[in-house]
Amino acid sequence: MTASETQDPAMAKTTSTQDRRVQRVPISEKLLRMPAVLPLITFLLILIVWEAGTRLFAVPSFVLPAPSRILGGFESVSAGRWMEHVWATLRVALIGYAVSFVISLPIAVGLAKSRLLSGAFYPLLVVIQSVPVVAVAPIIIVVLGTGDAPRVVITFMISFFPLVVSMTTGLAATPPELIELSRSLRAPSFREITQIRLPFATPYIFSGMKISITLSVIGAVVSEFVAADKGIGYFIQFSTSMFKLPQAWAGLVILVIMSLVLFQLVSVAQRIFFPWSLPKGQK
Amino acid sequence: MALTSNAISFSSVGQTFLTGSGSVTALDGVTVTIAQHEFVAVLGPSGCGKSTLLRLTAGLMKPSKGTVSVFGKEVTMPRDDVGIVFQKPTLLPWANIEDNVVFPVRHKYGRVTNEDRAQARAIIETVGLKGFEKRLPSELSGGMQQRVGIARALFLNPDILLMDEPFSALDALTRDAMGIELLRLWQASPKTVLFITHSIPEAALLADRILVLSERPGRIIADLQVPTARPRDESALRTPEMQDFSAELRSLLIRKEAA
Ligand SMILES: Nc1ncnc2c1ncn2[C@@H]1O[C@H](COP(=O)(O)OP(=O)(O)O)[C@@H](O)[C@H]1O
Ligand SMILES: [Mg+2]
Numbered sequence: 001m002t003a004s005e006t007q008d009p010a011m012a013k014t015t016s017t018q019d020r021r022v023q024r025v026p027i028s029e030k031l032l033r034m035p036a037v038l039p040l041i042t043f044l045l046i047l048i049v050w051e052a053g054t055r056l057f058a059v060p061s062f063v064l065p066a067p068s069r070i071l072g073g074f075e076s077v078s079a080g081r082w083m084e085h086v087w088a089t090l091r092v093a094l095i096g097y098a099v100s101f102v103i104s105l106p107i108a109v110g111l112a113k114s115r116l117l118s119g120a121f122y123p124l125l126v127v128i129q130s131v132p133v134v135a136v137a138p139i140i141i142v143v144l145g146t147g148d149a150p151r152v153v154i155t156f157m158i159s160f161f162p163l164v165v166s167m168t169t170g171l172a173a174t175p176p177e178l179i180e181l182s183r184s185l186r187a188p189s190f191r192e193i194t195q196i197r198l199p200f201a202t203p204y205i206f207s208g209m210k211i212s213i214t215l216s217v218i219g220a221v222v223s224e225f226v227a228a229d230k231g232i233g234y235f236i237q238f239s240t241s242m243f244k245l246p247q248a249w250a251g252l253v254i255l256v257i258m259s260l261v262l263f264q265l266v267s268v269a270q271r272i273f274f275p276w277s278l279p280k281g282q283k
Numbered sequence: 284m285a286l287t288s289n290a291i292s293f294s295s296v297g298q299t300f301l302t303g304s305g306s307v308t309a310l311d312g313v314t315v316t317i318a319q320h321e322f323v324a325v326l327g328p329s330g331c332g333k334s335t336l337l338r339l340t341a342g343l344m345k346p347s348k349g350t351v352s353v354f355g356k357e358v359t360m361p362r363d364d365v366g367i368v369f370q371k372p373t374l375l376p377w378a379n380i381e382d383n384v385v386f387p388v389r390h391k392y393g394r395v396t397n398e399d400r401a402q403a404r405a406i407i408e409t410v411g412l413k414g415f416e417k418r419l420p421s422e423l424s425g426g427m428q429q430r431v432g433i434a435r436a437l438f439l440n441p442d443i444l445l446m447d448e449p450f451s452a453l454d455a456l457t458r459d460a461m462g463i464e465l466l467r468l469w470q471a472s473p474k475t476v477l478f479i480t481h482s483i484p485e486a487a488l489l490a491d492r493i494l495v496l497s498e499r500p501g502r503i504i505a506d507l508q509v510p511t512a513r514p515r516d517e518s519a520l521r522t523p524e525m526q527d528f529s530a531e532l533r534s535l536l537i538r539k540e541a542a
Contacts, residue, residue, distance in 0.1 A: 003407075177369040177371065179372040180343055181367065181387070181390075183343055183361060184341050184342070184343060184361040184365070184367055185361070185387055185391045186360065186361055186391070187391045191390055194387070195386075196390075197377070199377055210307075276376050276419065276421070277377070279373060
């Protein structure tokens with residue numbers, strides 16, 4: 001057969017019609033179609049309504065501070081202090097996330113490979129997942145004392161489950177033909193995992209990683225609510241207890257930004273290192 | 284070369300699967316021998332046990348009854364001299380074509396030599412994909428992907444090639460072209476081929492001999508030599524004797540379905 005086989009005539013047609021359409025679109029509409037523009041406009045509108053509303057109705061700042069007051073809240077703390085708080089939360093979130101990943105992987109391999117293991121341990125994992133971590137957190141702090149350890153454990157408990165589930169699903173979603181190929185070659189079993197199952201699970205693993213990274217930030221914050229002397233979670237709690245609401249809101253904004261940045265980092269890592277694992281149309 | 288000229292032999296083979304809702308007998312009393320370098324097609328309705336027949340030959344499962352032998356030795360586990368082509372090409376989407384073809388060596392031994400790569404490129408050329416070595420599977424059409432699947436199976440130079448409906452996912456034109464191509468490969472480097480299909484023209488065009496299986500539990504209800512000499516191309520199917528032969532096959536398959 002010849003190379004002409006690759007040129008799907010139907011595809012060629014759609015791209016050419018698309019080209020034609022793009023040429024006719026007015027610039028204003030083109031701008032609107034850029035992925036970041038529309039949500040940015042929505043966000044700015046919300047800020048304007050928020051600012052105007054709080055001023056117009058003289059909403060007290062402990063109920064809802066205006067965006068400008070929140071901005072002021074950033075300034076009431078020095079940049080150095082902010083960095084300390086951010087680093088404390090970020091460190092716990094990232095270590096907890098890494099621990100979740102490292103522990104989830106062998107668990108998922110075991111669950112995917114052995115029906116016995118999955119029968120024995122899956123219900124247990126569901127039970128752990130169902131425990132309200134916020135309620136267990138004080139106990140964990142008492143058991144593990146001060147320092148990062150109890151906070152990392154709390155973060156792990158909140159973030160590991162989506163990873164285990166997505167990894168197990170991914171490892172089991174490998175095309176059965178490739179498993180048969182592996183068996184027909186009498187290849188060592190660990191290579192079936194490393195060369196077939198794990199790479200095929202990559203898209204699943206990344207969707208779990210995206211959920212878990214945001215949960216890790218939540219975990220770190222929850223642990224700071226229970227016992228901490230640093231961190232954004234601690235800062236928010238401390239600020240509210242002092243009735244410094246704009247400052248607490250500023251902390252919240254930083255947490256949101258932190259989650260968004262971490263989420264994007266995971267997405268970008270997938271795009272750079274595993275481009276083939278992206279769903280079609282996102283490459 | 285093996286001591287016996289029998290490449291594959293089944294003797295009173297039966298296969299029963301235990302499932303949640305009871306047992307399914309996929310094959311029953313299958314006895315057949317396939318000579319070395321014979322091209323045998325297996326025809327039968329879906330679910331009659333064709334893939335099971337192939338898996339037994341590949342050593343991927345053990346028969347519940349009887350014995351399966353390859354080159355005179357009972358099959359107890361997969362062998363190095365048997366290659367498999369699946370219905371879907373199932374390539375590694377992250378690996379380029381060359382890496383997909385050398386995959387069996389990387390997977391079995393953990394490393395790939397330069398000779399392996401040179402040999403892979405030679406095979407890629409014989410299946411007509413020269414110049415596509417560094418492309419990803421997603422950049423190739425379905426037919427080309429299946430060529431890679433065939434190249435991967437040929438890479439370890441097996442004496443026996445097992446093909447499970449390898450062209451059934453392709454469009455009709457590509458499918459015919461691939462059949463002719465397979466014949467060319469087979470004539471250039473003779474192998475024993477067990478080719479599963481449910482297409483009568485495909486079986487008649489490609490095979491020396493056709494086994495027809497009954498509905499489940501699969502039994503061999505006919506074992507026929509294809510009447511036309513080689514080399515063949517599509518026009519061979521239009522001769523009166525091949526028309527009669529196809530009609531005979533059709534009636535065998537239809538009778539089974541009515542029963
Ligand atoms: N591993 C298995 N476990 C249970 N049943 C199976 C298994 N493999 C095949 N079967 C059953 O055996 C029958 C024959 O399957 P198969 O050989 O795949 O048929 P064919 O390839 O002819 O379509 C089917 O009814 C199928 O459901
Ligand atoms: Mg089948």
